[in-house]
Amino acid sequence: MAKEFADDGVQFIFLYAREAHPGDNKPHHSSMEQKLQYARDFVEMWSIDRPMYVDDLDGPVHKAYGMLPNMTWIINSAGQIVYKANWTDHRTVKMAVEQLIAERDLRRAKARITPYSIEWQPNRENPVVKFMGGLYDVPGERAVAEFIAAHRKTNGEEAATMIQRAADEALKLRQAAPAGDD
Amino acid sequence: MDEVSAAEEYNYRSFPLDLDGSYFKGFRDGAPRPGQPAPDGELTNAMSGERVKLSDLWRQGHLVIEFGSIT
Numbered sequence: 001m002a003k004e005f006a007d008d009g010v011q012f013i014f015l016y017a018r019e020a021h022p023g024d025n026k027p028h029h030s031s032m033e034q035k036l037q038y039a040r041d042f043v044e045m046w047s048i049d050r051p052m053y054v055d056d057l058d059g060p061v062h063k064a065y066g067m068l069p070n071m072t073w074i075i076n077s078a079g080q081i082v083y084k085a086n087w088t089d090h091r092t093v094k095m096a097v098e099q100l101i102a103e104r105d106l107r108r109a110k111a112r113i114t115p116y117s118i119e120w121q122p123n124r125e126n127p128v129v130k131f132m133g134g135l136y137d138v139p140g141e142r143a144v145a146e147f148i149a150a151h152r153k154t155n156g157e158e159a160a161t162m163i164q165r166a167a168d169e170a171l172k173l174r175q176a177a178p179a180g181d182d
Numbered sequence: 183m184d185e186v187s188a189a190e191e192y193n194y195r196s197f198p199l200d201l202d203g204s205y206f207k208g209f210r211d212g213a214p215r216p217g218q219p220a221p222d223g224e225l226t227n228a229m230s231g232e233r234v235k236l237s238d239l240w241r242q243g244h245l246v247i248e249f250g251s252i253t
Binding site (some may be wrong): 012018021023026028029030038041042061064067070071072073074077079083093117143150154 | 194215228246
């Protein structure tokens with residue numbers, strides 16, 4: 001998407017924050033050097049070609065923008081927030097960027113424009129087996145156990161059982177094909 | 183809170199047990215709304231080490247920021 005909109009002057013960056021699910025194989029940040037190294041590891045793991053940034057060790061920018069783990073925000077060139085989402089979904093990000101470009105064309109055509117606002121609750125795919133498999137593969141078993149315990153405490157036994165089943169299925173897939181291909 | 187303990191609290195060692203009280207369900211209080219000014223702040227480019235201000239970036243054009251982590 002970054003390439004698609006580069007000619008329109010829209011910049012896409014990644015802000016690597018803090019480890020949401022630290023574990024024995026991928027511990028929490030304890031120094032700036034480690035945070036920068038994890039950010040570079042992330043670039044490699046996911047072939048990120050957008051510029052990769054980090055804020056300071058105590059996350060001041062992450063905190064100022066609401067501190068959720070997988071947000072996307074869009075800021076216009078006047079420094080005004082135009083979009084915030086508590087989860088990154090490429091489909092709605094693309095819609096928002098296309099809207100910004102359409103607005104630029106209206107400005108160029110000297111149209112009178114006026115702001116309005118939308119509240120919206122779209123749905124996203126939540127591939128929980130794949131997610132739990134990722135927790136086994138990267139931070140490790142402790143992160144899986146902590147995630148299930150948090151769901152039990154916050155959302156109840158039924159939610160915890162659903163997550164536990166997904167974790168079991170992910171583990172079974174890994175035993176069948178150790179490459180970890182879901 | 184001093185700088186060290188702020189960083190330790192932010193970079194928790196274990197996933198929070200209580201998701202309701204730990205900013206996993208919604209934006210932290212004080213996060214801006216659309217139409218409001220974007221908070222500025224300093225970032226470090228992870229590849230080059232260069233320090234930039236968010237405002238220097240958005241002045242060059244609309245800015246899409248994805249937040250995330252490895253885990």
